[in-house]
Amino acid sequence: MSEPSWFEEGARLSVLTAEPIGKPLDYRAPEGGCWEGAFVEVPLGPRRVLGVVWGPGDGDFDMAKLRAANRVFDVAPMRTELRDFLVKMADYTMTPLPQVLRLATRAPGLGDPPGMRKIYRLGDHEPARMTDARARVLEVLEAHGGAGYHLGELAQLAGVTTQVVKGLVKSGAVIETEVPRDLPFARLDPNRPGKALSEAQAQAAQALRASAGGYSTTLLKGVTGSGKTEVYLEAVAQCLAQGRQALVLLPEIALSSEFLARVEARFGAQPGEWHSGVTQSERRRLWKACGSGAVQLVVGARSALFLPFRDLGLIVVDEEHDSSYKQEEGVLYNARDMAVLRAAQAGSQVVLASATPSLESWANAQAGKYQRLDLGARFGTAEMPDMGTIDMRDEALEAGSWIGPSLVAEVTKRIAEGQQSMLFLNRRGYAPVTICRACGHQIACDHCDARMVEHRFLKRLVCHQCGETKPIPETCPSCGVSGKLAPVGPGVERLAEEVTRRFPEARLAVLSSDLFGSARALKESIVEIAQGGADIIIGTQIVAKGHNFPKLTLVGVIDADLGLQGSDLRAAEKTFQLMRQVAGRAGRAEDKGIALLQTFQPEHPVIRAILGGDEEAFWAQEAAQRQAQGVPPYGRMAGIILTGEELQPLFDLGSHLARNDGPLRRIGAQVFGPAPAPVARVRGRHRVRLLIKAEKGAPLQSAIKAWLKGIRLPRTARLAVDIDPQSF
Ligand code: ADP
Ligand code: ZN
Ligand code: ZN
Numbered sequence: 001m002s003e004p005s006w007f008e009e010g011a012r013l014s015v016l017t018a019e020p021i022g023k024p025l026d027y028r029a030p031e032g033g034c035w036e037g038a039f040v041e042v043p044l045g046p047r048r049v050l051g052v053v054w055g056p057g058d059g060d061f062d063m064a065k066l067r068a069a070n071r072v073f074d075v076a077p078m079r080t081e082l083r084d085f086l087v088k089m090a091d092y093t094m095t096p097l098p099q100v101l102r103l104a105t106r107a108p109g110l111g112d113p114p115g116m117r118k119i120y121r122l123g124d125h126e127p128a129r130m131t132d133a134r135a136r137v138l139e140v141l142e143a144h145g146g147a148g149y150h151l152g153e154l155a156q157l158a159g160v161t162t163q164v165v166k167g168l169v170k171s172g173a174v175i176e177t178e179v180p181r182d183l184p185f186a187r188l189d190p191n192r193p194g195k196a197l198s199e200a201q202a203q204a205a206q207a208l209r210a211s212a213g214g215y216s217t218t219l220l221k222g223v224t225g226s227g228k229t230e231v232y233l234e235a236v237a238q239c240l241a242q243g244r245q246a247l248v249l250l251p252e253i254a255l256s257s258e259f260l261a262r263v264e265a266r267f268g269a270q271p272g273e274w275h276s277g278v279t280q281s282e283r284r285r286l287w288k289a290c291g292s293g294a295v296q297l298v299v300g301a302r303s304a305l306f307l308p309f310r311d312l313g314l315i316v317v318d319e320e321h322d323s324s325y326k327q328e329e330g331v332l333y334n335a336r337d338m339a340v341l342r343a344a345q346a347g348s349q350v351v352l353a354s355a356t357p358s359l360e361s362w363a364n365a366q367a368g369k370y371q372r373l374d375l376g377a378r379f380g381t382a383e384m385p386d387m388g389t390i391d392m393r394d395e396a397l398e399a400g401s402w403i404g405p406s407l408v409a410e411v412t413k414r415i416a417e418g419q420q421s422m423l424f425l426n427r428r429g430y431a432p433v434t435i436c437r438a439c440g441h442q443i444a445c446d447h448c449d450a451r452m453v454e455h456r457f458l459k460r461l462v463c464h465q466c467g468e469t470k471p472i473p474e475t476c477p478s479c480g481v482s483g484k485l486a487p488v489g490p491g492v493e494r495l496a497e498e499v500t501r502r503f504p505e506a507r508l509a510v511l512s513s514d515l516f517g518s519a520r521a522l523k524e525s526i527v528e529i530a531q532g533g534a535d536i537i538i539g540t541q542i543v544a545k546g547h548n549f550p551k552l553t554l555v556g557v558i559d560a561d562l563g564l565q566g567s568d569l570r571a572a573e574k575t576f577q578l579m580r581q582v583a584g585r586a587g588r589a590e591d592k593g594i595a596l597l598q599t600f601q602p603e604h605p606v607i608r609a610i611l612g613g614d615e616e617a618f619w620a621q622e623a624a625q626r627q628a629q630g631v632p633p634y635g636r637m638a639g640i641i642l643t644g645e646e647l648q649p650l651f652d653l654g655s656h657l658a659r660n661d662g663p664l665r666r667i668g669a670q671v672f673g674p675a676p677a678p679v680a681r682v683r684g685r686h687r688v689r690l691l692i693k694a695e696k697g698a699p700l701q702s703a704i705k706a707w708l709k710g711i712r713l714p715r716t717a718r719l720a721v722d723i724d725p726q727s728f
Contacts, residue, residue: 004036004080005056012057015042015069017049018102026057030069037077039110040069050105052078073110076291078308085345086306089338094701094721095331103331104306107287117281119148119179120165125172133160137168143277143523148179153279183285185295186269190240194233194266201227204373205234208351211371212238212314215343217350219320219365221357222375224584225548228353229259231375232316233266235351240267240296244313244348249335251322252276252301257523259299267297274300274307302327302335305342312346315339320352320361321577323726332722336361355584356577359626362619363633385555385586385593387611389602401498402490404598407556408502414554415506415535421554422537423495424582426562428512429453429462430494431487434472441478443485449681455514456493462514466683492538495558499536509534511543541578543585553593555586560597564606568678568727569631572606572622579610630693631728636700639725640690640708641677644717650674650688653714657690663706669694678727691728 007013007029014024027042034040038053048070057066086104090097122141127134136158141149155162168174197205208218212235222228232248239246250259252275263271272286272295286307289295293310300307302325305315317325317336325335336352337360343350352361352370365372395404403411403423411421431454434443443452445463452461452470460469475482487494492512499508509529511522522542529537530549537543537552563575579597586593599607609618627634640657642650654674661671670693677687694700704721713719 004077007034007036007053007056009033010068012059012063012066013069014054014057014059015040015051016054016097016101017042017044017051018098018105019044019049020096020098022096022098024054026059026061026066028063028066028068029053030071032072034069034072035077037079037083039073039075039078039105039107041071041073042069043067050110052083052101052105054083075107075110075288076308076310078104079310081312081346082306082308082342085342088341088345089333091701092341093331093333093723094704095333099331103303104308106303106306107284110284117179118151118176119281120151120154120169121148121175121177123168123172123175127168127171127173129171131164133158133164134168134173136160137165138173141174148177149279150281153281185272185289188240188263188267188269188271188296190237190267192266192268194237195230197230197234198227200375201231204231204375207371207373208232208235208349209238212242212349214347215349216371217340217343217352217364217369218371218373219357219361220351220353220373220375222353222355224355224581226355226375228355228375229262229318231373232318232351232353233263235314235349236297236316237267239313239349242313244311245290245293245295245309246297246314246316247304247307247309247312248297248299248316248318249302249304249325249339250299250318251324263297263299271295271297271299274298274304276301305335305338309346312343312348314349314351315343316351316353318353320354321356321358323574326726328726332720334724337724356580356615359573359619359622360633363623366623385583385595387583387595387597389560389607389611390596390598391602392598392600395598402495402558403498403502403556407596407598410554410556410594410596411503411536415503418551419554420529420532420535420537420549420552421556422539422543422549422552422582422585423499423556423558424539424543425490425492425495425558426541426578427453427489427491428455428464428514428540429491430456431489431491433488434461434485435488436476436478436481436484437486438476438481438484439479441476443473443477447681447684449676449679453491454487455491458514465679490558492540496538499538503536506535507533509537511537511539513540513542543582549585552586555583555593555595557582557595557597560599560607560610561601561604564601564604569626569629570727572609575606576610576618576622580615583610630695632724635696636694636698637725637728638692638694638700638704639677639722639728640692640704641720641722642674642688642690642717643682643685643720644714645685646714646716647686647688649714650686650717653711653717654688654690657707657711661707663703664692664694667694667698667700667703669698669700669703691725 009029009031011029013027013029015027016024034053036053040051040053041048042051086100090100137160140158151162155165169176220228236246260270274286290307290309298304317339320336327333340350364370390404390406397404414421433451434454445452445468447468448463448465450463450465452463455462461472462469492510496510532551564571583595586595642654644650651674658671664671671690673690674688677689680687
C-alpha cells in the first residue's frame with residue numbers, strides 16, 4: 001500500500017467523481033494544495049460536483065486549459081485502503097467505478113459549516129391534549145429519537161406540520177435544545193468487565209483475541225442463544241483497547257435498540273448507528289467521525305461497509321447467512337463477501353457469526369481459508385428443542401383448515417399448561433392467490449409477473465414484488481362474473497382466523513411486518529409477548545430473528561415444504577437455515593421446547609436433515625452435491641440480467657449472446673438461457689437472465705468483459721452483471 005502524495009497548488013490531479021463519466025478527469029490542485037484522497041469540489045460542465053483526488057493526473061490535456069478544483073472539504077482524505085477496496089470491488093462486481101464510489105460518498109452536508117443547531121427530543125411531560133398528529137411525533141421520537149431531530153426532519157417523519165412540534169414544545173412533551181453540529185460521540189470503555197464467560201465462550205473469545213491484529217476471517221458458529229454476541233463483543237473490546245475502530249453489521253431488520261442497549265451495558269456508551277432510519281444530520285456526524293477516528297464502534301446495515309474509517313480493526317457480520325446482505329439493485333454485491341475484501345485491504349479481522357452459516361462460509365472454513373470456532377450448547381440451562389414431523393398425508397384436514405389435528409392437540413396442551421405456542425407460516429397477508437371460480441383466472445399485478453396477495457387487514461390486494469395495491473374487485477376482471485372470486489391457500493391472516501375459531505379463549509398475537517404501523521409498535525408487541533401477553537403467536541419470517549420468548553415451548557411450522565418447491569439449487573440450504581432458526585425460538589429458558597414440522601414429504605432429504613440434528617452431515621451432503629454440479633461455492637456463477645419494456649428484443653439479444661460465447665468457451669465456461677429471471681417482471685419491466693457457470697479458478701470477469709464488449713442494447717434495455725447470484 002503506497003503512502004498518499006501531496007499535491008501543490010496548480011499540480012495536475014486526477015479526480016474521480018460519482019458521475020457516470022466512467023473514468024477520473026484531470027484538474028489542477030486547488031488553492032493551498034491537497035492530499036491524495038482529498039474530498040474536493042470540482043467544476044463539471046456548468047455544475048459543481050463532489051470528487052475524490054485519485055492520484056496524479058496523467059492526461060495529455062493542455063495544462064493551460066485545465067480547470068482547477070474549487071475547494072477541499074474539511075474532512076479526512078479517503079484512505080488508500082478504502083480506494084483500493086472500491087477499485088477491487090468495482091472489478092469484482094463488474095460495476096463502473098463511479099457507481100461504486102457513490103456508495104462511499106453518501107456524506108450529506110459535507111460542506112456545511114460547524115456551529116450550533118436546534119434539535120428536538122422527548123420531554124418528561126405528557127401533553128395536556130393528545131391528538132393523532134401529536135401522538136405520531138412522540139412515536140417517532142420514542143422509536144429513534146435518542147440523538148434528537150431537526151425540526152423539519154421530525155415534522156416530515158411524523159407527517160405533521162412544524163406547528164404541531166412547536167405546540168408539543170410549549171406543553172413540555174418535547175424539548176428543544178441547541179447542540180453543536182458535530183457533537184462528539186461518547187467514549188466507549190473497552191476495559192469495563194464483560195459477563196463471566198462459560199468455558200466454551202472463553203475459549204472462542206481467546207481464539208479471536210489471538211488472531212486479531214491483522215487480516216483474518218473467522219466463522220463463529222453456535223446455536224441462537226449460545227452467546228455468539230457475548231463472544232464477539234470481547235473481540236470488539238480488544239479492538240477498541242488497541243485504539244482501532246470496529247464495525248458490526250446486522251441485517252437491517254435486526255438493528256434494534258436491544259443491540260444498542262447491549263453495547264451500552266458492555267462499554268458504558270452507545271455506538272454510532274448507520275442505517276436507513278438514521279437522520280441526515282446524524283449520518284453526516286457519523287461519517288465525519290469515522291474519518292477523524294472520533295467514533296470507536298459503528299453498528300450498521302450493509303452500507304456501513306463504505307464508511308471512511310480511519311483505522312478499521314474489526315468487522316463483525318452477524319447472521320452472515322442472511323440473504324438481505326445481498327444488494328439486488330444498483331450495485332449488485334454481497335456485503336458479507338465485500339466485508340472480507342475490505343478487511344483484506346484494511347488489515348482488519350473479520351468475524352462471521354451465524355447459527356446456520358452459508359454454505360460458502362462453511363466451505364471456506366472446511367478448506368482452511370477461514371478459522372472456525374464452535375459454541376456448542378446454549379448458554380445456561382436452556383436446551384435445543386426436540387424436532388419432529390407431522391405427516392400431513394395422515395392428517396384429516398377439513399377444507400379451509402391448515403392446522404392438522406396433531407398440532408391442534410399440542411397447542412391445546414400448551415394452553416392448558418400456561419405455555420406459549422408459535423405457528424410459523426412464511427406468507428404475509430390473507431391468501432397468496434385470489435382465483436375466479438367461474439373461469440380460473442388468477443388476479444395478477446399489472447406491472448409484475450406476480451400474483452396479487454389478499455390482505456384483509458388492509459382490505460386490499462397487494463403485490464409483494466413492487467408494493468402496488470388495488471381494491472379487491474367485485475367482478476372477475478377476466479370473465480366479468482361477479483361474486484366468484486375466492487381466496488386460495490393460507491397466509492398468516494387466514495391462519496389467524498382459524499386459530500380464533502379453534503381456540504376462542506386463547507390470546508393471539510400475529511407478528512407480520514405489514515401489520516405494524518411502526519418499528520416501535522412491533523417492538524412493543526414483542527416485549528408484551530415475551531412477558532407472556534399471548535398464548536399463541538402467529539409469525540412470518542420476522543419471528544425467525546433472535547427474539548427471546550421464555551414461555552415459548554412449541555413451534556409448529558404450518559408448511560415446511562414451502563421453500564422446497566422450485567428449481568433453485570439453494571432451496572435446500574435456505575429451507576434448512578430458516579427451519580433451524582424458527583425451531584430455535586422454542587425452549588430458551590428452563591423448559592425444553594419442541595418444534596413440529598407439518599409436511600407432505602417427511603422423507604425428503606432436507607426435512608430429514610433439519611430433524612437429524614447432524615448439521616455437519618447436512619452441509620457435507622449439500623457440499624458434495626454442489627461440487628458434483630460445479631456450482632458455488634465449488635464453481636463460479638454469474639447472471640447477466642437484461643431488463644426492458646419489451647420481452648422479445650431481450651430474448652433476441654440473450655440468444656445472440658448465448659450463440660456468440662467464444663470468450664466464455666475459451667475459459668471453459670458455459671452459458672445457460674436466456675430464460676425469464678427469477679423475478680421475471682418488475683414495475684412493468686421484463687427481466688431475462690443468462691447464467692454463466694465456470695470453474696473455481698477461471699478468470700470469469702475478464703471473460704465476461706471480452707464477451708460483452710461492443711454489444712448494442714435495444715432501446716430502453718439495460719444490462720447488469722450479477723456476480724455470485726443468490727439463486728441459480
Ligand atoms: P447468540 O448471539 O448466540 O444468539 P447471545 O450472546 O445473544 O447469543 O446470548 C443469549 C443470551 O444469553 C443473552 O441474553 C445473553 O446475555 C446471555 N448470555 C450469553 N452468555 C452469557 C454469559 N457468559 N453470562 C451471562 N449471560 C450470558
Ligand atoms: Zn372469471
Ligand atoms: Zn407488482
